[in-house]
Amino acid sequence: MMKRALCLLITLVLLSASCALAEKQDITLTRSGDQMGAQMFAMDTFIQATVYGSALDADALLEIMRNVSRLEALLSTTSPDSEISAVNAAQGESIPVSADTLAVLKTVLEVSGETGGAFDVTAYPLVKAWGFTQDEFRVPDGEELESLLDRVDYNQIILSDEAISVPAQTEIDLGGIAKGYTGDVLTAALREKGVNSALLSLGGNIAVIGRKQDGSLWKIGVRDPLGSPDSIGYLQIEDANVITSGGYERYFVDEDGNVRWHIIDPKTGYPAQSGLISVTVVGKNGAKCDALSTALFVMGADKASAYLSAHPEFEAILIREDGSLLLTNGLKDRFTLMPGYQNRSVEWISR
Numbered sequence: 001m002m003k004r005a006l007c008l009l010i011t012l013v014l015l016s017a018s019c020a021l022a023e024k025q026d027i028t029l030t031r032s033g034d035q036m037g038a039q040m041f042a043m044d045t046f047i048q049a050t051v052y053g054s055a056l057d058a059d060a061l062l063e064i065m066r067n068v069s070r071l072e073a074l075l076s077t078t079s080p081d082s083e084i085s086a087v088n089a090a091q092g093e094s095i096p097v098s099a100d101t102l103a104v105l106k107t108v109l110e111v112s113g114e115t116g117g118a119f120d121v122t123a124y125p126l127v128k129a130w131g132f133t134q135d136e137f138r139v140p141d142g143e144e145l146e147s148l149l150d151r152v153d154y155n156q157i158i159l160s161d162e163a164i165s166v167p168a169q170t171e172i173d174l175g176g177i178a179k180g181y182t183g184d185v186l187t188a189a190l191r192e193k194g195v196n197s198a199l200l201s202l203g204g205n206i207a208v209i210g211r212k213q214d215g216s217l218w219k220i221g222v223r224d225p226l227g228s229p230d231s232i233g234y235l236q237i238e239d240a241n242v243i244t245s246g247g248y249e250r251y252f253v254d255e256d257g258n259v260r261w262h263i264i265d266p267k268t269g270y271p272a273q274s275g276l277i278s279v280t281v282v283g284k285n286g287a288k289c290d291a292l293s294t295a296l297f298v299m300g301a302d303k304a305s306a307y308l309s310a311h312p313e314f315e316a317i318l319i320r321e322d323g324s325l326l327l328t329n330g331l332k333d334r335f336t337l338m339p340g341y342q343n344r345s346v347e348w349i350s351r
């Protein structure tokens with residue numbers, strides 16, 4: 001009996017040791033001088049953090065990076081065990097959710113209201129109908145989209161202090177905001193540990209803490225959305241997020257040669273055709289920048305400019321299909337076009 005108990009104990013100890021190892025392998029840590037890096041694949045993308053200075057040890061960085069998997073488990077639509085999947089399956093019942101899920105949804109409703117529903121997480125049935133959730137792309141017919149549009153309305157989301165409910169036919173998807181929020185959680189945790197210089201990339205979403213260690217600003221490239229993977233220019237920032245929604249990020253070409261991307265206009269049910277092909281938003285609140293980059297893409301240059309004129313807490317770079325640029329005037333000293341792009345037309349949004 002004693003022997004069996006001992007065997008069980010040893011097995012348990014070995015199992016937990018191998019789990020810890022497996023988890024550590026999922027997050028790769030690197031160190032060079034007083035610079036420490038962490039990389040992982042999560043939320044369908046590569047996530048990378050580089051922390052400068054000696055405020056943090058490896059275990060603390062690992063612990064902070066585990067927030068990514070924790071948040072993915074709460075917020076993912078594709079994982080059947082997530083809180084969002086529970087809300088979507090609840091058939092109208094109110095579901096208690098974590099503080100993180102509530103915080104994301106609060107921002108969701110804020111941005112949806114401010115953008116007249118250009119950002120609408122209840123567009124999920126449309127996102128699925130176009131095949132973007134499972135990478136099984138298809139063009140739904142007008143009738144199908146029409147019937148799905150009846151289910152799209154962020155006003156149907158009911159949020160209390162600890163629970164959320166959506167009507168039986170309504171489904172939500174946080175793909176347009178989850179990475180921005182995750183960036184906020186990571187930078188807050190790093191700051192709390194005393195980190196004052198760090199660069200994070202969550203699938204191209206950038207969040208920086210402070211400045212580079214030599215005191216200079218971070219230089220963040222903005223991708224040319226018209227095919228080439230080059231940077232069209234770069235931003236110089238500190239303590240901010242740089243978040244881009246681009247038509248080039250996820251798309252397919254249909255039988256008629258139309259490019260169909262993953263940003264859906266919740267009013268029409270079709271991939272947004274606003275004349276913009278890329279929107280970069282710069283600001284302190286990553287969740288809001290993320291939701292806004294998606295919303296402004298849907299709104300198009302005129303409505304996006306009006307929004308930005310009224311919200312000086314955000315800077316933005318809008319790129320039209322013809323390659324011309326529209327920037328908020330706070331970026332006058334902060335954005336530089338690369339040599340190959342000097343001839344691009346540039347206009348400024350004043351406020």
Ligand code: AMP
Nearest residue numbers: 118119120121175176245262263264294
């Ligand atoms: P992003 O790359 O941040 O612009 O987010 C795009 C993702 O957000 C898509 O893959 C969908 O999951 C979701 N989405 C698409 N259109 C909208 C929309 N109009 N409002 C909110 N979420 C959307």
Ligand code: MG
Nearest residue numbers: 176290291294
């Ligand atoms: Mg977004």
